[in-house]
Amino acid sequence: MSSTAGDTRTIELGEHDRSAPLRLSEPVLETIESRINESATRLGYEYTQDGRVRLSSSSYVGLVALPNGTQVRIRPKAAGGNSLRLLLYAHGATSKTIDATVEALQGDVFLDAIGSLFVTRLQALLNHGLGKKYRTTEARESHLRGRLDLQRQLARGGVGDSEFAVEYETLTHDTVANQAVLYATHVVARLVTDRSLQNALRQREHQLRRDVTLRPVHGAELEQIHLDRRHDHYEDILRLAKIIIQASFVDNLQGGTQETYGLLVNMNRVFESVVERAATEGVTDAAWSVEAQSHITGLVTGGPPTVNMYPDFVIRDDDGQVRLVGDAKWKTGSPSQSDIYQMTSYQLVDDVPGLLLYPSQDGAMTTDYRVDDRLSLYLRELPTAHDVTDSESLGDVLSSAVTAVVESLTIN
Template sequence: MSNITPLGGTGPPITDDAAVGTDPPTTPLSLGEHDHTEPFPVSDADAEFLDTMEERFGMTPITATFQRDGQVVLSSDAHVGVLTLPSGLRIEVTPKTTVTRLLWALQYAFDTPVDTLDEETEFTSASSFFDAIGTLFHAELQSVFAEGLHRDYVPTNTIETQVKGRINVQQQLQRPSPVTTDFAVNYDEHTTDNQLNQAVLAALQALLYLVSDDKLAARLRTQSQRLQQYTTTTSITPADIRNIQLSRLNEHYAALLKLATLVLERKFFEDVRAGTQRSLALFVNMNHVFERIVERAFRDATRNTTHRVEDQATIPNLIDGPHAVSMRPDVLIRNTDDEPLLVADAKWKTHSESPTAADIYQLTSYILTLDIPGILIYPGREETTATSTVGDQQLRSFEFPTDEPATTYDEYVHELQAAAQHCLDKV
């Protein structure tokens, strides 16, 4: 499965002083993918923040180009998400379709059951990236509530009226009464108040500050009150999140944990919960989301066949020796004898330009190595763009209708699965 790990973190606090000198054309500032703003002035604090994003976050989801007059032009790429500057200016990058389509794309990528969305969510142009995340989070948490909250054994140190577990001798000797009627004990309690549920609650409380839709906020608030009956609010670090391991007993948390990680990563949630607003960056790479969409669509299309879909497969190198590089196509389809039949690579490009040389060379390497047909898959294309040959094999490019004018999520999914089936039928 493609990695849908969020990227981002926190920066300096938001202050009134940092806002002096920043004059954006709109507030908040909205961009599509591969979009850019008109030049506008920014404060020194905002300029320094924009200039050090790579150092702070290990990425540059928005590129800042400074003009000679000191004004800045902001440009987006394939990352979608939110950036808040020290001045408080909020910059949102969403796909050029709609936030509803973003919701559907994330829902399909995260494999969130549509029937858990108990009421239709209407997004508008004012809806934010976090409204899409919040809607998915609500749906997944409803599913977890229905299946049951995870219980785990948690070390407990407390005072009891009878001996339970092991007596904490040191603490017992420090009890004020020489003849005590209660006991300091240590034991493992099987409880819902564990780190997994605490992480979900922390993410839920952070989302309450981030979503812009009032109805969605009310639904999340109800869930928060319900979850607080079973677990406590506590500080969760990024290391805590990464160390949470799922098993067959709590695998129904898988999508919810990914979403919680998306909200909690890099500790910006602690600042939000504490009421100290900080600049932040939180983005999802749509390349990774699209890879997951394509892989899942092929799985759905081959579910009742003898074919097997292998995602991010490692295949033999075309070149041996010190110049060999690892080759991992997004999708590899095999038959029942484990023989490769078709290789596919997904490229999230929202413009109508032709496939790049790099795209072609990469897929050509897979085709030559495996001696099978290959396809390039792009989002939102109206028809098959080209057919070429590599040796005796075909190289084709296909659309996946991520911007199809579907009216429901079911229709959207049907179109994706039909596109995958169309690819299989053509090769």
């Protein structure tokens, strides 16, 4: 357990950790239930015999600010200094973008690293200039402008009306892409701990708000943003904005002292995406192909509801037949029975070997099993905590590691 309590207002936890006993009011606990854990159990709690509460972390890392002013910071394990590198690699960043995070990663605060990289990308965007798009505006004007909307004109008073119902196009900076950048700037500025970094983010937020509306931007809106060649300089900043927006929650957009806000990243999801990408990039043998998030059918039928099975990747031969099924588990300690049962189900569908990949932990997870005394199930680790040098990238290290693992297995 790594936590501090007493009079301090900050609680430090690792993943799957517990705090010292705390005195938290029922309204605070209700906020944890209804807001922080609204879509998933990000922060758990349990009562002690004397009526106090222990907070417990899961695989979500980052920061939570409770309405009583207490901040809970959860640090990732099994990543060494590579937390942000893994996050960017999982979200499709290029090696050049990932390598540019080295300076930001010198800090030991995960969210400060995200904020440092974000402010660098944001300044590059501002130096380049905010993009504009045409927006259709409907208005009533004293002079004819753009296109006269006859239907609205007649409905509001006819041709003799002194104002014209018009529709026209205007160029504006107030686009969804810029609103997403502004919202992410606003959120991350409230989460970083470094004062100079916070000031830099707030200055740029103020600059953006001159032309862009501050509002909550949802993940679904980000998926609808399509960049053309004139706006490809948005790619890096929007990738970071997406990470921040999807992992954050803010109750009061305008600020205030008694509010709940935070940013919590699910390292399980990050590691799954890391493994999918590393497998796709690493297994380059012409006789093999990697299929991420393959849909397995046929083992459990009937219903409803339909039972869907999606291993993180499968390897197929040149005839399209499955030769290996693989899955990722961001866990430390020892493999759980549920991990084994899940992988066994995947294997039995296609009668193939299975591979469970875990993060770095000094070989503690490396072992082999037999399923039905005929199918091999391999447990291996990836070097997520590798000390990356100037001459290499974490992506290359991970993809090479996946290649080495697959080549070492017996795949019939």
